[in-house]
Structures are given as C-alpha cells and as structure tokens.
Amino acid sequence: MSDHRNDANPGAADVEHLACDVLVIGAGGAGLRAAVEARLAGKSVIVISKSLFGKAHTVMAEGGAAAAMGNVNANDNWQVHFRDTMRGGKFLNNYRMAEIHAQEAPDRIWELETYGALFDRTADGRISQRNFGGHEYPRLAHVGDRTGLELIRTLQQKLVSLQQDDEEAGEPAAKLQVIDETTITELFVEQGAVKGAFGYRRGTGAFMAISAPAIVLATGGIGRSFKVTSNSWEYTGDGHALALRAGASLINMEFIQFHPTGMVWPPSVRGILVTESVRGDGGVLKNAEGKRFMFDYIPEVFKAQYADNPEEADRWYTDPDANRRPPELLPRDEVARAINSEVKAGRGSEHGGVYLDIASRRSAEYITERLPSMYHQFKELADVDITAEPMEVGPTCHYIMGGVEVDAETAASKVTGLYAAGEVSGGMHGSNRLGGNSLSDLLVFGKRAGEFAAEHAAVTEPPKLGDDEIAAAQADALRPFANDGENPYALQAAMQEVNGRLVGIIRRAGELEEALTELAALKPRIDNVTAAGGRAYNPGWHLALDLRNMYLCSVATAMAALERDESRGGHTREDAPGMDPQWRRVNLVASLDGGELALARQDVPSMTPELLGLFETSELSKYMTPEEYRSTEAEDA
Numbered sequence: 001m002s003d004h005r006n007d008a009n010p011g012a013a014d015v016e017h018l019a020c021d022v023l024v025i026g027a028g029g030a031g032l033r034a035a036v037e038a039r040l041a042g043k044s045v046i047v048i049s050k051s052l053f054g055k056a057h058t059v060m061a062e063g064g065a066a067a068a069m070g071n072v073n074a075n076d077n078w079q080v081h082f083r084d085t086m087r088g089g090k091f092l093n094n095y096r097m098a099e100i101h102a103q104e105a106p107d108r109i110w111e112l113e114t115y116g117a118l119f120d121r122t123a124d125g126r127i128s129q130r131n132f133g134g135h136e137y138p139r140l141a142h143v144g145d146r147t148g149l150e151l152i153r154t155l156q157q158k159l160v161s162l163q164q165d166d167e168e169a170g171e172p173a174a175k176l177q178v179i180d181e182t183t184i185t186e187l188f189v190e191q192g193a194v195k196g197a198f199g200y201r202r203g204t205g206a207f208m209a210i211s212a213p214a215i216v217l218a219t220g221g222i223g224r225s226f227k228v229t230s231n232s233w234e235y236t237g238d239g240h241a242l243a244l245r246a247g248a249s250l251i252n253m254e255f256i257q258f259h260p261t262g263m264v265w266p267p268s269v270r271g272i273l274v275t276e277s278v279r280g281d282g283g284v285l286k287n288a289e290g291k292r293f294m295f296d297y298i299p300e301v302f303k304a305q306y307a308d309n310p311e312e313a314d315r316w317y318t319d320p321d322a323n324r325r326p327p328e329l330l331p332r333d334e335v336a337r338a339i340n341s342e343v344k345a346g347r348g349s350e351h352g353g354v355y356l357d358i359a360s361r362r363s364a365e366y367i368t369e370r371l372p373s374m375y376h377q378f379k380e381l382a383d384v385d386i387t388a389e390p391m392e393v394g395p396t397c398h399y400i401m402g403g404v405e406v407d408a409e410t411a412a413s414k415v416t417g418l419y420a421a422g423e424v425s426g427g428m429h430g431s432n433r434l435g436g437n438s439l440s441d442l443l444v445f446g447k448r449a450g451e452f453a454a455e456h457a458a459v460t461e462p463p464k465l466g467d468d469e470i471a472a473a474q475a476d477a478l479r480p481f482a483n484d485g486e487n488p489y490a491l492q493a494a495m496q497e498v499n500g501r502l503v504g505i506i507r508r509a510g511e512l513e514e515a516l517t518e519l520a521a522l523k524p525r526i527d528n529v530t531a532a533g534g535r536a537y538n539p540g541w542h543l544a545l546d547l548r549n550m551y552l553c554s555v556a557t558a559m560a561a562l563e564r565d566e567s568r569g570g571h572t573r574e575d576a577p578g579m580d581p582q583w584r585r586v587n588l589v590a591s592l593d594g595g596e597l598a599l600a601r602q603d604v605p606s607m608t609p610e611l612l613g614l615f616e617t618s619e620l621s622k623y624m625t626p627e628e629y630r631s632t633e634a635e636d637a
C-alpha cells in the first residue's frame with residue numbers, strides 16, 4: 001500500500017476515477033433492488049456501501065415484508081393494505097405512493113422467490129404471512145424472525161448472477177461493480193442536474209470520484225442522531241444531507257418513529273430492537289403492577305378495530321374475523337406513547353421500561369421456532385430466557401418517515417438525475433410507518449428508482465467531472481485534519497443529548513426552540529471538528545465527516561417539529577395534543593437556501609375519489625375538514 005493513504009494533505013492525483021451510467025449509493029434492500037433493475041435495463045452500475053456488503057439495516061429486519069397476498073386470510077387485498085397504510089400514517093401519506101406500494105408489493109415478494117428466496121410456508125404450501133401492528137390481516141411474508149437476511153442474501157445472489165453476463169467486457173463484474181466500505185461525502189451537480197459523487201475508502205482513506213448521469217440514493221436512516229436507537233453506526237442521515245446539499249428537498253422530517261420495544265437492560269444493549277413479531281405472535285405488555293395496560297390507551301379513532309378487553313383480544317389470535325385486535329398491536333406511535341406514560345407514572349419496570357411477556361402465553365417450542373433470534377438475543381445479551389420470563393422493553397429511535405421528496409411514479413427528486421428510494425425517501429409512510437411496510441417499500445420503490453434512473457441515463461450524455469470540483473470535495477474531506485477543535489465523539493454525544501432531551505417522543509414548543517438554539521451553538525464546533533492521525537482505518541475522521549450530515553438532519557427535524565403545532569403519528573406535541581385537520585393538508589418541506597435550512601409549507605395532494613371511496617365518511621371525518629370529505633360525498637353522488 002502506498003504511503004499517501006496516511007497523508008492528510010494529498011494532491012489531486014490521489015483520486016481514483018470511475019464512471020458508470022447509474023450510481024447507487026447504499027447496498028441495503030432499496031439500493032440492491034435498484035441496481036438489479038438498472039442492470040437489467042442494460043446500464044452499467046456501481047453500487048457503493050458504507051459498511052461491508054451485506055451488512056445494511058435491511059439485513060437486520062426481523063418481522064417481515066408487508067404484502068397483501070391474501071395467503072392466510074383471503075379477505076386481504078391491496079385496497080385493505082392501502083387503507084391500513086393511510087390510517088397508520090394518519091392520512092398524511094403521499095397517497096399515490098401508498099397506492100403503488102399496496103398494489104405492487106405482492107409482485108415484488110413473489111419475484112424474490114424467482115430470484116431464490118424461500119419464505120416460510122402455510123400448511124398448504126403458500127408463503128406464510130404473520131400479524132403485525134396496524135395491519136388488518138396477517139400480511140407479513142417472513143422467514144422466522146430473520147426476514148431481512150433472506151432478502152439481502154437473495155438480492156446479493158441476484159447481483160452476482162447479473163455480474164456473470166458480460167463476456168464482452170472481459171471482466172465479469174465490469175458493468176455491475178460493488179464497492180463496499182466506502183463513504184460518499186458529496187454529490188457533484190451542474191445546472192440542476194447530478195453528474196457524479198465523491199467519497200473515500202474507509203479502510204485506506206483513498207479518495208474516489210465517480211461520474212454518472214443518474215444517481216440513486218438508498219442510504220437508509222438517521223438513527224445515530226439519537227443515543228437510544230435500534231440503528232447501527234452508519235445511519236447518520238448521509239443521503240438526506242447529500243440530497244439537501246445537491247438542491248433537493250426533504251419532507252416531513254418531524255416524523256421519527258420511536259419503536260415501542262427496544263431492549264433497556266443492560267446499558268450496553270439499550271435500544272437494540274425487540275421485534276414487533278413478539279406481540280404479533282401473542283406477547284403482551286404489562287406494567288410493574290402486572291397490569292396489561294394497553295387497554296387503557298386505545299385512541300378514539302381506533303376503537304372500532306381494537307378489543308377493549310383481554311378475552312376478546314385473546315380470541316382474535318384464533319378467530320380474527322369475529323373479534324377485534326389486541327391493543328398491543330396498535331400502530332407503533334400509540335404503543336410507544338403508552339409505554340412512555342406508564343414509565344412516567346411510576347409503573348415502569350426495574351430498569352425504566354415495561355414488561356413484554358410471551359413466556360406465560362406460548363410454549364417454549366413455539367417461541368424458539370417463531371422467534372429464534374429474539375431467544376438468542378436475550379439469552380446472550382441480557383441473560384434472560386424469554387421462554388420462561390418476561391423481557392424488559394422501552395421505546396427506541398428506529399425509523400424516519402421524513403426524507404427526500406420524490407415523485408411517486410419515478411422516485412425522482414427535484415434534482416435532475418437524482419433518485420431516492422427506501423428509508424431515505426419521504427412521503428410514503430405519512431406521519432407513521434406500519435411495521436413490515438419498509439421492506440415492501442424498498443422493494444417497490446427500489447425497483448422503480450432503478451428503472452427510471454436507467455431511463456434517464458439512456459438519454460443523457462456521460463458527464464465530465466472538473467478538477468476544481470474534485471479538489472474542493474477533497475479539501476472538504478480533509479478539513480478535520482487541519483482543524484484545531486474538538487473530538488468528533490464528544491460532539492456526536494452532545495448532539496444526541498440535545499435530540500434525546502428536547503426532540504424525543506414528547507415535544508414542547510419551548511424545548512424545541514431550546515433545541516434549535518443548542519444545535520446552532522454546536523454548529524461552529526462541528527465545523528471545527530478535529531481528526532487525529534492518518535487516513536487509514538480512522539473511524540474518528542469518518543465520524544467527523546458524518547457529523548455535518550447528522551447536524552443538518554437534526555436541525556431539519558427540530559425546525560419542522562416546532563412548526564407543526566399538532567400531534568400526529570411520530571410527532572407528539574404535549575402543548576398541542578390531538579390532530580388538527582388543517583395540518584393534515586400540510587407537508588413541511590426543508591431545503592437549503594444560501595447554506596441555511598429553510599422550511600416551507602406545501603399542500604398534501606388530495607386523494608382521488610376512488611381512493612377516498614374506500615373509507616367510510618365517518619372515518620374520514622376524524623382526519624379531514626368537513627369541506628374535504630363532503631366534497632367527496634358530492635363527487636361520489
């Protein structure tokens with residue numbers, strides 16, 4: 001290895017140059033599905049991944065992928081899935097995305113089996129589907145509680161098969177390269193269109209510039225901006241920030257999902273996810289007094305669908321058509337708030353959570369067969385045998401509903417040639433995502449992003465990157481070595497502390513203002529963050545570069561959370577409880593204006609009469625203004 005890689009001041013020659021038709025940033029489900037589609041369209045593709053290939057969040061997904069295949073309950077269909085998704089998102093969803101998602105998810109799941117996936121089966125040999133919060137029927141296609149592993153394994157296998165098809169290039173992977181352990185730090189843009197990206201190899205610190213007329217962002221979420229999170233180290237909002245800096249917009253960044261059940265003990269594992277499948281398969285939540293408390297927290301809008309007594313709730317598992325669902329399976333925002341309230345009222349568990357009990361309700365064989373990863377996770381990390389004793393759980397930052405504003409049909413952002421799919425995109429889930437809807441979202445819109453990125457590349461001249469812009473990106477990446485400020489870990493901890501204390505599950509206007517002031521005070525410190533040592537294997541330097549992305553996302557979230565003075569889905573304002581129908585018509589759109597974040601209000605597009613007709617007027621009236629749902633009645637008539 002040449003010694004330049006430890007040099008904090010290399011010259012412009014120290015940059016590896018690559019080119020392709022479609023550059024995919026991120027190798028989770030969305031990125032890999034996009035890459036498959038773009039390659040199938042005949043385009044050359046490069047996939048970049050910050051972590052090891054195969055180690056994206058998608059691989060961690062446990063519960064399953066939601067798709068209305070109707071295998072377990074024949075009453076299920078795309079219209080019911082669409083309704084559930086809109087209800088879960090409290091009707092703020094981009095309705096067209098929710099419609100496309102519900103319609104196309106079954107095909108994307110079946111297609112995966114043609115790529116080699118094998119989902120668990122029903123007794124009659126069809127793909128099995130399990131219950132999950134907010135889904136009216138069993139809908140999650142799954143492989144035990146390791147569904148994401150099967151998804152990633154299959155997509156990787158498909159990529160490898162596509163790498164074998166290019167004899168003319170001489171090198172099998174020439175037209176479908178995967179470059180892992182590489183972080184993209186900047187996008188190159190000219191006259192409103194993307195033309196490439198800049199990054200560095202994490203192992204060596206070597207720089208890379210890739211020219212491409214079409215780029216798909218598939219970088220996942222922002223969880224690492226919070227201390228207690230189910231997200232792993234690489235989720236620092238890079239794609240969100242890259243999009244902003246390139247001129248794209250982010251919508252609804254105030255909506256962050258705190259999953260109700262993360263581990264709370266021991267401290268070293270706090271935040272690690274406890275899958276919702278535990279509740280889907282019969283687990284119930286109890287407080288320190290042994291009370292099954294969720295019956296006390298069923299909101300008015302959900303009373304028709306959720307049982308108000310344990311007998312009916314338990315009967316639902318064997319006879320879902322004649323009984324209402326257990327309240328433990330309310331959408332995640334409701335359950336997380338309920339747990340928060342129990343703990344606050346002094347009825348929490350020993351370590352500040354509540355109890356999740358499946359041991360007293362299902363046999364040990366059932367638990368170890370249905371939830372093998374959970375069994376091992378608790379045994380190894382907490383020395384708890386979940387077949388014999390309850391788990392201690394509490395809310396953990398899990399998913400961001402906000403993200404890059406995209407066109408529903410094409411996944412295109414506002415910047416020409418820039419597409420976004422998966423968790424980095426916004427709109428699909430409205431104010432709250434239903435469990436299982438992310439894996440299906442990333443398959444449906446990953447495919448679309450790949451398809452339309454390939455289409456754009458086909459009609460666009462290969463771009464050229466200028467030496468000056470590459471040198472500027474390189475100088476930005478090297479700045480932490482020349483700075484004389486603070487350690488990046490201390491700054492990340494400070495930012496996490498502000499977000500956790502002031503922008504968490506329950507928010508108040510005064511605290512959000514305080515958060516914005518405290519974040520602003522962090523800005524010059526982040527600009528002056530210092531990296532010590534050389535460029536090879538230097539996680540401190542990597543974090544120093546990630547910090548500015550976390551900062552932009554944190555400010556966008558706090559600004560939007562302050563502006564939206566109502567409570568909806570993953571945004572709860574103690575000083576503005578309840579949903580306001582006027583706010584249901586508003587998306588908050590963040591963009592950069594002269595380097596500063598600016599927020600604008602934008603109308604939520606109205607649903608078509610056909611889609612509105614899928615709901616009872618009595619339900620629409622809980623979310624919409626009278627003019628909105630009455631105009632529907634008039635159109636229907």
Ligand SMILES: Cc1cc2nc3c(=O)[nH]c(=O)nc-3n(C[C@H](O)[C@H](O)[C@H](O)COP(=O)(O)OP(=O)(O)OC[C@H]3O[C@@H](n4cnc5c(N)ncnc54)[C@H](O)[C@@H]3O)c2cc1C
Pocket residue numbers: 025026027028029030031048049050051055056057058059060061062063064065066147148182183184185218219220221230231232234238239273399421422423424435436437438439440442
């Ligand atoms: C523990 C856990 C369990 C979950 N269970 C479920 C479930 O059962 N069902 C469900 O629907 N959802 C589930 N989710 C959510 C779901 O897994 C994620 O939302 C989804 O996988 C995101 O997929 P993605 O393709 O958008 O991004 P990811 O899978 O998160 O992949 C992002 C990729 O981008 C790369 N990347 C990031 N930044 C950069 C950069 N700057 N440069 C280059 N590469 C970059 C990363 O390295 C990674 O390869 C779960 C999430 C977690 C954390």
